[in-house]
Amino acid sequence: MGDIKDIRELPQKKVIKPVKLDEHIIEIVSDSGEGAQKCGQSLGAISAKMGNGVWTVEIIPAEIQPPARSREGASGIRVRIGSKKVTNTGNYANLVIALNEQVIYGRLRQDAYDDQTVMFIENKWATHELDSIRQQYADAIDEFKALGIQVHEIPMETECLKLTPNPRKGKNMWVLGLLCYIYNRDVSKAEEQVQSIFRKKSQAIIEMNLRLLRAGYDWAERNIELHFEIPAMQVSSDQVVMNGNESLSLGIMAAGIELCSMYPITPATSVTHHLAEYFERVGGIVHQAEDEIAAIGFAIGASFAGKTAITVTSGPGLALKTEFLGLAVMAEIPLVIIDVQRGGPSTGLPTKVEQSDLLAAIYGEAGDAPKIVLAAATIEECFHFVILARKLAESFRTPVILLSDANLATGVQPFPRPKIDTEWFSAPIDQSPWKEDTKPFDWDPQTGLSKRPIPGQKGGMYTVTGLAHGPHGRVAYEPEINQNSAESRSRKIAAFQKTLKPPIIHGDAEGDLLLVGWGSTLGAIEEAVDRARNLDFKVSSLHLRFMFPIVPGLTEIFSRFKKVITVEINYSDQLGDPMITKENRRYAQLAWYLRAKTQFDIDCFSNVYGQPMNPGKVFQLIERELSEGTNNINS
């Protein structure tokens, strides 16, 4: 046994006063299929119910069943619990529960732990029948200790075997019990949680898991000296706790959308799993199409027939949908497309986070195809932006792409319960007679906007076509008509841009450094900026939600900072590489785009390790940039 005393030597429960903490980051890491995620999600949910700020992020291997005890197979979850609102995954874990030693190597490679991390590791490997495994385990423990990690070897398997013949199923609830003791969680809430997650299973299974939960708690109470208290936030309003994909799904329902046409793709699919379970209760339906192309074609057909539909996909699916997206732009058919981004290109990193679809979303189609592109930055925005996207699609008669990413998709966070407004729902299909003298593309010369006839409207009969067409909707062969219709489609996007306000700056309105982000990096960037500002660094940040058209005022804002850097999770060439010059350097996507839009010499900080942005990395960036005494490179 390692640093922990044997249970037989310490039979009595001890009364330890919990140590108060502002926050803690906990990881549970295991082979795939050992239930680590269920354990962590439960810990997150229990903590949220106790009033804590919470952020959870899943650690997912790419394969469904990677080989056991493999470094690449690390599966699990990170839970960050705080006494304030938690907006991101944080830096190094404070405490990690390891079900074997090999998976820890995978996490070490991702820089998840430091010399302050406390580890509780399954000790059954120390007595494994195979010499090789015993040796691997012993080596690993030595290695972890050498890194400064405080390692406690604990008898998870032995303890669980007292209650169940198959600890592989059930050990996760024993661990949950252990964590509930360490973090002084409300046991009755934990029991409710266990009953809820196994609600579809038999009573015997529920009982077994409750016994394991209590056993883990009791064992920890007798054997573990760590005991913490993370006080609750002071929140007076009702909160909802969910992940980003559930939030998107509920947003789809709250937008009054009644058809989601999809094809399975990671990490977007769980949006539609949630929809498939609940959509019909609110008058909607999920169509699983034969492929990504058919999924958007079906949605476009339904939108054309009157009710704006939605299709949900990830990068490779977005690529397949581009021809239909171009048609929706050309034919001015309202449509919402959600892209839950993952690592690319091609099949890339299906389960990992990346923000590499920005330019594809804005510019991906052949020909000139302006449309609206939004990016949600929080789990709460995932909900509200679908409602916004549906309204914009109809008001501006255009497809709207809403970008999310794998980090938001599986992250869990509480946010204020939305107050459902029936105004959010789409209107019934207009079947009143069409005004005979109104053309189907009666573009307003000022705004480019026009009203569309819907099948069933008497007198409105017209034919949608992807061919160049004039206001009558008829195929046009005159060059002026093509120029004029392209102008009208572009003009309405400009008209929408006129309604946008300049973005709010986090921090002072001027300074030495401005960080610009988009999507799920919001929490990490702002946390780093706050930390740096407390140390008197003159740094601010701003976060973009309206990607196309772009929000106004950026040129003016950028001019008040000595340097502007985008922070993104996508690829960019690193300056300093002998092969890379300022001329051939490939910039991160937002940086590239903003350089073109504002003509500022904007720098970028980005990478494609497939990991969520963490505040520590952003803080290091700020420190590096502002201690070098960089000159104003924008002037």
Place this chain on the structure above:
Amino acid sequence: MLNPTHELCSIPMPDQYFGMDDYGKGTPRWCPGCGGHSILASVQRVCKDLQYPPEKTVCVSGIGCSSRFPHYMGTYGFHGLHGRAFPVACGIKFRRPDLNVFAITGDGDCCSIGAGHWVHAIRYNMKMVVLLFDNGIYGLTKKQTSPTSPMGTLSNTHPAGSVLPPINPIQTTLGLANVSFVAQTTDWNSAHLYATIRKAADHPGLAFVRIVQRCPVFMRDLYGDIATNKDELILLSHQNGIDLKPSALQSFKHILEHDPSNIHKAREHAETEDGIPIGLFYQNTSSPRYDLYGAHNRGMNTTDKKWALESLLDQYTIRNN
């Protein structure tokens, strides 16, 4: 327009009577002698005879010569992407059971670039009429081999003759899951063409009609003889088949009795090399329909919707007040 018989007759009559003109629009730009012209006239006549309100009728097409079709109909139309008429047509019908849907496609559109959608549209079996304009060649892009071009066809992509046997669309469709209506007709026998589309329009499901069509510009020889030589056509006849007047029957030399409920015989006839069988190969009026599933929970009112959504949010809620 009020029907003048209103005041003279106690039998309820429609308020509006649609004539052939109500279903037409513009001047077709197909070549002279193209089979498209007679198909257009037949569809318009079927719409008129069934008094489909033009505003409740949608013609959906892909890309190709055939797919110009919606532009010449006085109904709503959707001229979309190459090969993708089926997903759009299915999306339109899914939540709008009140709309009459025609899906217009060609041999390149349906059997090549959109073949994946063909397989699944048949399986969805949503009520609509599918017209496959099959002239055995790519016309709009000027004479490339089509998947239904006979082996040896000289084309711009196979100047020495095409090297693979063609797809037989009837045989293929009869092999697909949940197939419910398969018929074949020709553009030049207008009585049979009309009667086939009429039968298709009544079918409770997806009615797949392959129209053997002449292309006088690029495939002058393919069906040139058949159109004048009655020997090549074999009429599939049955009391449950295509309803032809006795006078129309006289134009056929070969008549074969075929029960359209027999899918095995239908597959046999589809494979014949003795001539071109026309008529109803197969019909099953009780195959599952995906459009009925799609329409089952439409039109929920906002009060119910709000209530359902609130109770759903309750599952995720932590009460703090």
